[in-house]
Every structure is written in structure tokens, then in C-alpha cells.
Amino acid sequence: MFTFGLDHFLGHGRSLLRWGLPASTLLLLAGCEESLSAVHPAGPAAQVISQLWWVLLAGAAAIFLFVAALIALAWRRPPGETEERRFVVWLGLAFPMTVLAALLAYGLVVGERLLPRATPDLVRVQAEARQWDWRFGYDDAPGRVTENLLHIPAGRPVDVAITSVDVVHGFWVPRLAGKLDAVPGHVNLLRIEADSPGRYEGLGSEFNGAGYRDHRFTVIAHDAEGWRAFLRGETP
Structure with a gap:
């Protein structure tokens, strides 16, 4: 049994759902000035970085939505029906770690494409x-x-x-x-x-x-x- 209870974990869920999405939206809107925007690429290297940014955003969104769904699911279950080990370890940790590992591998591959290499007309x-x-x-x-x-x-x-x-x-x-x-x-x-x-x-x-x-x-x-x-x- 974990030293912390699932009820304590869920106690912060309402605040997460209430403030998490608005805060995330504000962060996204903060970088909308096109002249200094990394998501409005005008060259090959910037295009690679922009793609990496969108992939990382998608991965982060997947983790956030999955964890939010787990919290909502736990709220709907009567007390005592949720197995903490399966709920927290296998669902709350295994999925985010799998996604983060995939994002890390993708980032390493993309990073290799940004290295300066010998090329004509340099x-x-x-x-x-x-x-x-x-x-x-x-x-x-x-x-x-x-x-x-x-x-x-x-x-x-x-x-x-x-x-x-x-x-x-x-x-x-x-x-x-x-x-x-x-x-x-x-x-x-x-x-x-x-x-x-x-x-x-x-x-x-x-x-x-x-x-x-x-x-x-x-x-x-x-x-x-x-x-x-x-x-x-x-x-x-």
C-alpha cells in the first residue's frame, strides 16, 4: 500500500481541471507574434524544430488528457473500489513514461538532422x-x-x-x-x-x-x- 492515499491524490484534481486548461491555453497564445515565432518556420532547420515542437505538444497533451481521464474515472467510482497500485503505477506512471520515452527517442533522431554538415554552396x-x-x-x-x-x-x-x-x-x-x-x-x-x-x-x-x-x-x-x-x- 502506498504511503499516500488515492483520496489525497484526487484532492488536487478539481483544481487541475479547473485551472490547467485555461493556463495551458494562455501559454500557447503567448507566443503568437509571427516575426519571432518558432512555429512559423521560414527555413529547413526551423521547420524541423517546429515539427518537434508540435510532436512534443501532442505528447504532453496526451499525457495530460489521460491523467485527467483517470482522475475523472476515480471520482465516479465509489470509495474503496479503486485499486491504488494498478491505478497509480500501471496507469498513472506507465503510460506517461512510455510517451516520454518515445518523445525522447524522436527528439534524438531529429537533433541529428540539425547538425551542420558539409554541403555544396555553404x-x-x-x-x-x-x-x-x-x-x-x-x-x-x-x-x-x-x-x-x-x-x-x-x-x-x-x-x-x-x-x-x-x-x-x-x-x-x-x-x-x-x-x-x-x-x-x-x-x-x-x-x-x-x-x-x-x-x-x-x-x-x-x-x-x-x-x-x-x-x-x-x-x-x-x-x-x-x-x-x-x-x-x-x-x-
Whole structure:
């Protein structure tokens, strides 16, 4: 027999059902700004991350609904008719652990697809973070430096070598790729790619001081001619 009773477990059920769904809905609505939304992907890496997000959400929803159904079922049964061991261990624990194990396996497989690998037409740029701006350099345009504007060609993979000159920052362009830290004295490599020309918002995602909220930058993805013009110095 468990040291805790099923009645104690069910005592919190009403609050869970009353506040759980509204709170979950508010959390989902909180990330609806499209320019910084990871679920509005505009590139291959972001598409993979978006799919992973939806799969994780579906798994979490399945666990929540299953546990809520168990609570509702227990409420409907007369006292003493519920076997605690079967109800809590086999149903309340086995199902969530199975779902979580499947999600972990899926996440590991998806993570492999995000690793930067050798590919034709690869572009390499440097991103240097500092309080409170970003500076970008370009292997294809030696000596060219832009501040808070990162220029890339659309439809081509871009490896961003990320570092920092002061504290730890976070490089994140939600619609193009995942987040990666900018660490002083160390270079981290992130693969990004834009499906089409356009402007994509980026931000410093690591809290590190009073200017954190305004530590943003913009990625400008050019078509082929626009990228050549940038390399020739014809684009500011």
C-alpha cells in the first residue's frame, strides 16, 4: 500500500481541471507574434524544430488528457473500489513514461538532422556579440562588417560562427533556426537557412543585464543578385 492515499491524490484534481486548461491555453497564445515565432518556420532547420515542437505538444497533451481521464474515472467510482497500485503505477506512471520515452527517442533522431554538415554552396559568417549590439563578418567579403544586420543568401545554407567579447549571450533567429549561446573565448557553430528572400528578426535570448530586452538584430536574406550586390559592397 502506498504511503499516500488515492483520496489525497484526487484532492488536487478539481483544481487541475479547473485551472490547467485555461493556463495551458494562455501559454500557447503567448507566443503568437509571427516575426519571432518558432512555429512559423521560414527555413529547413526551423521547420524541423517546429515539427518537434508540435510532436512534443501532442505528447504532453496526451499525457495530460489521460491523467485527467483517470482522475475523472476515480471520482465516479465509489470509495474503496479503486485499486491504488494498478491505478497509480500501471496507469498513472506507465503510460506517461512510455510517451516520454518515445518523445525522447524522436527528439534524438531529429537533433541529428540539425547538425551542420558539409554541403555544396555553404556560406560562412561570423557573429560577435557584445553589450548591446551584434557585429557580423563575412568570409566571402573579407573586411566587411555590419552591425545589427546579418546579410545572407536565400536558399543556401549559412554557418554562423558565434562568439562573444564580454558575457554570455544567446543568438536566436526563431524563424530560421534554433538558439545557440555566444560564449567569450569560444566559437559555437549554428547552421541557418532562409527559404526565400526577406527580413527575419533575431534577438539575444540570454538574460545578461539591463540592455537585454533591446539586444536584437535583423537577418536580411537576399536573392542571388542581391547577394552578389552585397558582396560587391553595393548594399549598406
